[in-house]
Amino acid sequence: MSQIWKYVRVTPSGGRVRGVPARSSTTSISLPGTPDHLSSQSTLILRFVMSIMEHNGGSVVAMAGKNCVAIACDLRLGAGAQTIATNFEKIFPVTDRMYLGLAGLASDVVTLREKFRYLTNMFLIKESRPLEPSTFAHLVSSTLYERRFGPYFCEPVLAGLERTPSGSYKPYIVGTDLIGCLNFAKDFIVTGTASDKLFGVAEGLWEPDLEPEDLFETISQTLMNAVDRDAYSGWGAVVHVITPDKVITRTLKGRMD
Amino acid sequence: MPNMSAIVHPQQRHFNPYAENGGTILAIAGADFTVIAGDTRQSEGYSIQTRYAPKVFRLTDRAVLAVNGFAADGNMFVKKVKQRLEWYKHAHAKDMPLRAIARLIQTMLYAQRFFPYYVYNILGGIEEDGSGAVYSFDPVGSYEREACRAAGAAQSLVQPFLDNQIYFKNQTAAPGRSHPSHLPLPDVLSIVVDSFTSATERHIEVGDGLEIYIVLAKGRSLQGVEGLHGLRELSTQEDGERVFVLQRDLKKD
Numbered sequence: 001m002s003q004i005w006k007y008v009r010v011t012p013s014g015g016r017v018r019g020v021p022a023r024s025s026t027t028s029i030s031l032p033g034t035p036d037h038l039s040s041q042s043t044l045i046l047r048f049v050m051s052i053m054e055h056n057g058g059s060v061v062a063m064a065g066k067n068c069v070a071i072a073c074d075l076r077l078g079a080g081a082q083t084i085a086t087n088f089e090k091i092f093p094v095t096d097r098m099y100l101g102l103a104g105l106a107s108d109v110v111t112l113r114e115k116f117r118y119l120t121n122m123f124l125i126k127e128s129r130p131l132e133p134s135t136f137a138h139l140v141s142s143t144l145y146e147r148r149f150g151p152y153f154c155e156p157v158l159a160g161l162e163r164t165p166s167g168s169y170k171p172y173i174v175g176t177d178l179i180g181c182l183n184f185a186k187d188f189i190v191t192g193t194a195s196d197k198l199f200g201v202a203e204g205l206w207e208p209d210l211e212p213e214d215l216f217e218t219i220s221q222t223l224m225n226a227v228d229r230d231a232y233s234g235w236g237a238v239v240h241v242i243t244p245d246k247v248i249t250r251t252l253k254g255r256m257d
Numbered sequence: 258m259p260n261m262s263a264i265v266h267p268q269q270r271h272f273n274p275y276a277e278n279g280g281t282i283l284a285i286a287g288a289d290f291t292v293i294a295g296d297t298r299q300s301e302g303y304s305i306q307t308r309y310a311p312k313v314f315r316l317t318d319r320a321v322l323a324v325n326g327f328a329a330d331g332n333m334f335v336k337k338v339k340q341r342l343e344w345y346k347h348a349h350a351k352d353m354p355l356r357a358i359a360r361l362i363q364t365m366l367y368a369q370r371f372f373p374y375y376v377y378n379i380l381g382g383i384e385e386d387g388s389g390a391v392y393s394f395d396p397v398g399s400y401e402r403e404a405c406r407a408a409g410a411a412q413s414l415v416q417p418f419l420d421n422q423i424y425f426k427n428q429t430a431a432p433g434r435s436h437p438s439h440l441p442l443p444d445v446l447s448i449v450v451d452s453f454t455s456a457t458e459r460h461i462e463v464g465d466g467l468e469i470y471i472v473l474a475k476g477r478s479l480q481g482v483e484g485l486h487g488l489r490e491l492s493t494q495e496d497g498e499r500v501f502v503l504q505r506d507l508k509k510d
Contacts, residue, residue, distance in 0.1 A: 200414025201421065203455035224427040225417040254427070 052153045053104050053178070055080060057232030058090055059192030060101035061223050062159040063206060064171040064185075065215035065241075071099050071159035071173075072223045072239040074194075077106055078232060086235035086256075090192075094120055096247070097169070098133050098160030099240050100140070103192035104178065105153035112154055115143065133160035133172040137182060144180030151178045155191040161242055169244045188222075194230035201226050212248065216241045224254050275327050275375045276301055279462030281409035282312055282323035283452060284381040285423060286389035288439040289474035290481075293321045293381035293391075294449050295409075296457070296507060297466035299328055308465035308509065315491050316342055317352040319498035320382035321470045322362075325409035326396070327375035334374045338362060355382045359392040359400060366398030373397050377408040383498045387474045389439070404439075411456035411463045418455065422448050442471070442481030450505060457507045464510070469503040 057078040062071040077088035091101040092113050100116060102109040119139055123131050140156050156176055161169035175189035176182050183189065188206055190198035201222045210218055220239055227233040235256055241248040282295040299310035313323045314335050322338060324331035341361060345353045353361070359380055366374060378394040393406040405423045407415035420426040425436040440448075449469060457464040470491075471482055475498050482488060482501055492499040 196413040197417045199459045200411065200416075200455060201418050203414070203458050204418045204422075204451055221421060221427060225421040228420065228426065229413070229417045 053155075054193050054232060056104070056106040056109075057193050057230075058088070058103050058106075059190070059194040059198060059223070059227055059230065059233040060090055060103045060157045061188060061190045061198050061202065061219060061226075062101065062157045062173045062175070063188040063202070063210075063215060063219045063222075064173050066209040066211055067169065067171070068210075068212045068215055068241060068243045069159040069161060069171045069173055070212075070215045070219040070239060070241045071101050071157065072219050072237055073101055073103070074192075074223065074227050074233040074235060074237050076233055076235040081231070083235070089238055091238060091240060092116075094136060094158075095131055095160070097242055097244070098131070098136060098158065099242065099247075100136075101157040101159070101191070102154050103157070104155055108152040108154045112143075112152055112156070116140070119143065130163070133158060133162050133174070136160075137172075137174045137176075141176055141180035141182050144176060144178065148179050153178055157189045157191050159189075159240075159242065161244060193232040194226045197226035197229050198222060212241050212243050216248065216250070220250075220252060224252065228255055276329070277326065277375075278306070278310075278328040279410045280310075280312055280325055281407065281411040281415060281453070281456055281460070281463050282325045282377075282379055283405075283407045283415060283419075283449060284323060284379045284391040284393075285405040285419070285445050285449065286381065286391045286403075286439070287442060287445055289383075289387060289389060289477045290442055290445075291321070291381040291383065291389040291391060291472045292442075292445050292449055292469060293323050293379065293472070294453065294467060294469040295323050295325065296453060296463050297468060298462065298464050298507075300462050303461070305465075311468060313468050313470050314339075315470065315500050315502075316358065317382075318492045318494065318500055319352065319472060320355050320358050320380065321472055321500065323379045323381070323408075325377050325379075330374040331376045334365070334376055334378070337365065341365070354385050355380070355390055355392075356384060356402075358382075359402070362392075362394060363398040363400050366394060366396065370397055379406055379408055381470070382472050383474045387476075389472070389474070407452070411460040414456050414459060415452045418452055419448070446471075446481075446485075446503075453505075453507060464507045467505040467507050469505065471501045471503065473499045473501070 057076050060073045071091055073090040075086055077085040090103055091099050094100050102112055137158055155178055158174045160172050162172040164170050173189050174184050188202045205218050205222055223237050236254050237252040239250050279300040280296050284293040293313055295312035297309045299306045316322050342353055373396045380392040384390045391403050391406055392400050394400040405419045430436050453467050489502050
């Protein structure tokens, strides 16, 4: 997500009008077709307008390995540049072999976490069969698309192991945008305020068929080095490595600034 | 009632003298060499203007300048720096030292403080003490000597990767050992190529071709450059610092 600068018009009374076309100075400009009380001596000022997706900060990354997947997030919760909390986990368990990461607006992170907890429980009660990642991915997608014109400001990442007909497990990672467009990747998924940095580092470090411990090192290095170049993410990290017989969860300390 | 059609409203005209032409540049300093690289794609918006527009230029036998941002400004700026270096050579009968070129670039950029060259500069080369050096600049001349720097469209993709691979950030050395402060040339070259293939994969404004300049300190052996495919020497003499250029293909999609 790119940062957004907008020209905001400030009137003498202090009220301001948004969405005025970009202009090159901060001097008084009167515009055609505007009421006199606005055009006279109103001033265009360049202001930083934060997008909703970046307001709370935070990043999530997921990677596929050999017979395992990993998912990791940072721990910062902010309000713009101000840090509010440094223990805000953005990854939640869905089943024993599936974790969901939610980066974006913190209130929607909590709302969606509870919504998906409810929907997962309803699925298990009604269907009385295990919830597989590929099923849950489409549940996530349709839940988000339901709010197509007033979306939750979250970009989920799902990491899990999918049970095959033969009874073995196969790595499954998927990401979506905020209206539920699914992105099936066989390597890695990134989201959050450090997504561009995560793309760069992950593209450089990731390789196919990593064993759980190597995958842990790769995803940890990817996340740490990416969030260290992002002011809105950081303050430590949580990493989950999911294997067929166990989930390894580690909390990492980073630069903590 | 006055005739409303006779009222002429003021009209604002707008001309934007700048463009953003994409691409990425990168430089890494070694103990006795420096590598300066840039991709060769030049774009405006979603259009590719050309697949071969160099962004890295040899200034002297020990200085190479990479420019990124608004291509027209970049080309003009390189032209003017080269002109100043030629004047210096005529006045002093020697090439300008690297740190002096860095200060010259600062004053030239700051001279345009209120109508800047819309260009991020990275200067690489060999210092008078024989060490490899990288200087990075902002568009108005603020500068710093560093061990490595990426700039341009894919800076945000490449710089954290370099933090990890060059500065060993977030890595702990084995007990009783420490990280090297400078990497050998073959390692640096493979990090540069990996950085650009990664950036090409995930950024639409990066790709087509890669030009890697290698500056070797005076008296350094050719170890690490020998046998490189398609290596071209650009230096004017063999007993001073030497400059080489290496060209590689990047994906064109």
